[in-house]
Amino acid sequence: MKQIPNLLTCLNLLSGCIAVVFVMAGEVQTGCYLVFLAALFDFFDGFAARALNAWSPIGKELDSLADVVSFGLVPGLIVYRILQRGDFPVAGQEWAFAAFLIPVFSALRLARFNVDESQKTSFRGLPTPACGLFIAALPAVADLSPALDALFRNPVFMLPLTLVLSYLLIAPLSLPSLKFSRDDRKGNRFRYIFLGMGLLLILLLNFAAIPVIIVLYLLSPVFIGKKNIDRG
Numbered sequence: 332m333k334q335i336p337n338l339l340t341c342l343n344l345l346s347g348c349i350a351v352v353f354v355m356a357g358e359v360q361t362g363c364y365l366v367f368l369a370a371l372f373d374f375f376d377g378f379a380a381r382a383l384n385a386w387s388p389i390g391k392e393l394d395s396l397a398d399v400v401s402f403g404l405v406p407g408l409i410v411y412r413i414l415q416r417g418d419f420p421v422a423g424q425e426w427a428f429a430a431f432l433i434p435v436f437s438a439l440r441l442a443r444f445n446v447d448e449s450q451k452t453s454f455r456g457l458p459t460p461a462c463g464l465f466i467a468a469l470p471a472v473a474d475l476s477p478a479l480d481a482l483f484r485n486p487v488f489m490l491p492l493t494l495v496l497s498y499l500l501i502a503p504l505s506l507p508s509l510k511f512s513r514d515d516r517k518g519n520r521f522r523y524i525f526l527g528m529g530l531l532l533i534l535l536l537n538f539a540a541i542p543v544i545i546v547l548y549l550l551s552p553v554f555i556g557k558k559n560i561d562r563g
Contacts, residue, residue, distance in 0.1 A: 333385040339376035340393050343369045347401030354408040359470055362405060366467035367538070369401035370460055377510070395441040402463025403437030409466055414489055429490055436497040437462065443501070454506040457499040461545050465496065468541035475539055499549070507551055521555055 350365035376394065380386050410430035437459045444450055473480040482488050509522055528547070532540035 332383055335383060336376045336380040336385050337390055337393060339372045339379060340390065340397050343372035343376065343394075343401055344397035346372060347397065347405050350401070350405045351408060354405060354412055357412065359409055359412050362409060363467040363470055363538075366401060366405055366409075366463055369397075369405075370464055373398065373401070373460055381510075391445060395445055398459050398463075399434065399438050399441055402459045403434035403441075406437075406463045406466035407431045407433040409469070410489060410493055413469070413483055414486055426486065426490070429493055432493060432497040433462070433466070436500040440500040453508050456502045456504055457496070457506070457545075457549065459500065461548065462496050462500055464541050465545045468538050471538035472542060504549075505552060506548065507555065521551070525551070 346365045346369035350362040350369070353359075353365065354362035373394070376390075380390060407430050410433060411427055414427040414430060415424060440456055440459050443455075447455065449455070469483055473483050507521060509525065525548070529540070529544045532543055536543070
């Protein structure tokens with residue numbers, strides 16, 4: 332029973348590894364679905380660890396190693412494939428390798444998280460899974476209209492977006508944890524409201540709602556206040 336959280340973490344990692352294969356083969360949409368699957372495993376491994384009281388230092392490190400693949404490397408490959416639109420790689424488009432800043436800054440974010448005791452009740456910077464989900468949802472957003480598809484394939488838009496997301500991973504930005512706590516009623520109220528809004532948006536927009544949800548999450552300090560976030 333104590334190994335169930337680690338098993339779920341390994342399934343997160345396995346989903347990310349398979350996603351790499353599909354994205355490299357040009358099946359970007361399938362790779363994105365596997366990122367969503369990895370996110371489910373990532374959510375339930377933490378839930379299981381708390382429910383079974385099975386937290387361990389090894390589990391924490393394993394979770395970060397899995398996340399750097401599923402929500403770092405795979406999103407970096409997705410951005411690369413969006414920018415390349417051809418064989419892998421395309422000569423003369425070496426600037427597209429900037430997409431791999433996503434896994435680099437994801438690794439920095441996860442390493443800092445593992446040693447930062449202040450991030451037990453709140454986060455500093457955009458969580459790696461949130462960044463990965465944002466990128467994995469871009470193909471779904473692109474399907475909404477040809478104009479959006481052309482926008483995401485334009486390096487003038489995608490390269491700055493990549494830089495912004497990379498910075499947000501390590502930015503000194505206080506963000507609330509979405510883990511429910513018995514001792515934080517005010518925080519739980521926000522979590523219920525945010526969860527409800529997120530579910531409603533997903534029902535209306537499907538996977539295309541995810542970037543909107545992530546943007547709302549980044550704006551959450553404006554509504555609940557930095558002091559309330561830091562207080563947990």
